[in-house]
Amino acid sequence: xxxxxxxxxxxxxxxxxxxxxxxxxxxxxxxxxxxxxxxxxxxxxxxxxxxxxxxxxxxxxxxxxxxxxxxxxxxxxxx
Numbered sequence: 001x002x003x004x005x006x007x008x009x010x011x012x013x014x015x016x017x018x019x020x021x022x023x024x025x026x027x028x029x030x031x032x033x034x035x036x037x038x039x040x041x042x043x044x045x046x047x048x049x050x051x052x053x054x055x056x057x058x059x060x061x062x063x064x065x066x067x068x069x070x071x072x073x074x075x076x077x078x079x
Contacts, residue, residue: 008051008060011037015047016061019068 023029051057
């Protein structure tokens with residue numbers, strides 16, 4: 001993904017919106033991803049990982065993207 005001046009697609013914005021929600025229990029998020037976004041959880045997380053490095057995503061949802069970047073950095077530091 002590149003910063004070509006375009007806004008996020010509806011799917012990309014939906015992924016960021018899902019990531020900002022809290023989920024009631026195990027499996028609820030993955031079930032919602034399949035049912036409402038029409039993709040597998042694996043594809044969802046691939047797209048989410050790419051969005052974390054996309055300047056458009058940072059502009060769209062800075063709180064969510066920065067939180068995800070902190071979590072990713074913490075996990076990398078523990079390795």
